[in-house]
Amino acid sequence: MINQGPVITIDGPSGAGKGTVSQLVADKLGWHILDSGALYRLLALAVTHHGMSFEDAETLKVLAEHLDIQFEQTPEGKIDIILEGETVTQALRTEEVGNFASKLAAIPEVREGLLVRQRAFSQMPGLVADGRDMGTVVFPAAQVKVFLTASAEERAQRRFQQLQQKGDTVDLEELVATIKERDERDANRPVAPLVPAAGALVIDSTDLTIEGVVDEIMSEIVKAGLI
Numbered sequence: 647m648i649n650q651g652p653v654i655t656i657d658g659p660s661g662a663g664k665g666t667v668s669q670l671v672a673d674k675l676g677w678h679i680l681d682s683g684a685l686y687r688l689l690a691l692a693v694t695h696h697g698m699s700f701e702d703a704e705t706l707k708v709l710a711e712h713l714d715i716q717f718e719q720t721p722e723g724k725i726d727i728i729l730e731g732e733t734v735t736q737a738l739r740t741e742e743v744g745n746f747a748s749k750l751a752a753i754p755e756v757r758e759g760l761l762v763r764q765r766a767f768s769q770m771p772g773l774v775a776d777g778r779d780m781g782t783v784v785f786p787a788a789q790v791k792v793f794l795t796a797s798a799e800e801r802a803q804r805r806f807q808q809l810q811q812k813g814d815t816v817d818l819e820e821l822v823a824t825i826k827e828r829d830e831r832d833a834n835r836p837v838a839p840l841v842p843a844a845g846a847l848v849i850d851s852t853d854l855t856i857e858g859v860v861d862e863i864m865s866e867i868v869k870a871g872l873i
């Protein structure tokens with residue numbers, strides 16, 4: 647694998663704060679960002695749109711390799727995600743799509759199909775990569791590896807507030823149950839299970855603020871001599 651620049655990996659379970667913290671760290675450094683979960687979510691949407699079968703792993707792999715995705719800057723400075731010509735930025739974020747993505751993510755051929763695409767995000771001046779297997783499988787040579795976690799109850803509470811702010815109605819107890827179910831599936835799948843990479847800095851954010859987490863990661867980046 648040719649690394650086009652330094653890489654910081656931030657792995658962990660759903661709702662731990664990976665996306666939020668990755669964006670803040672990438673902004674501070676002026677580096678690129680990879681939201682690998684979005685790729686699994688995009689694949690889930692594409693599979694639904696095409697009415698494809700779950701059973702046909704080889705076809706899923708081909709779809710993963712050739713997924714037609716564009717990231718477009720909006721006039722407000724945000725990023726719109728376009729799948730096969732359709733804007734799916736909002737549709738991507740539902741719990742339903744997340745759960746389907748997690749089922750697809752357990753299929754080895756799907757993971758293989760997305761591997762090259764994910765590695766292509768590694769560009770100068772550097773990359774902050776957010777996911778489940780960024781430090782273990784996709785970027786094993788990353789200079790800084792973080793495993794960000796929090797209790798399932800705290801993560802469900804955060805997700806609950808996030809979805810409520812978007813106007814989605816969800817049941818908190820149901821959310822705790824699906825988060826635990828997703829944790830279980832992500833941690834116990836035979837390929838690329840959710841485990842801290844060797845040498846990863848493990849941060850439990852249950853009682854930390856977002857700024858507190860970012861500060862810990864920035865200290866690690868300084869320690870590694872990246873800035």
Ligand SMILES: Nc1ncnc2c1ncn2[C@@H]1O[C@H](COP(=O)(O)OP(=O)(O)O)[C@@H](O)[C@H]1O
Binds near residue numbers: 856
């Ligand atoms: N340390 C924290 N304390 C409180 N809320 C947090 C913290 N980290 C993230 N959040 C909030 O939790 C929600 C989920 O965070 P997100 O970054 O989407 O998690 P992930 O990418 O790990 O699924 C967001 O609304 C975010 O603002």
Ligand SMILES: Nc1ccn([C@@H]2O[C@H](COP(=O)(O)OP(=O)(O)O)[C@@H](O)[C@H]2O)c(=O)n1
Binds near residue numbers: 682684
């Ligand atoms: N690198 C990754 C990223 C996501 N995923 C899967 O994709 C699903 C959706 O990822 P996500 O990061 O968008 O989900 P949240 O953590 O935001 O809920 C996860 O539940 C994982 O099963 C994965 O297996 N490997």
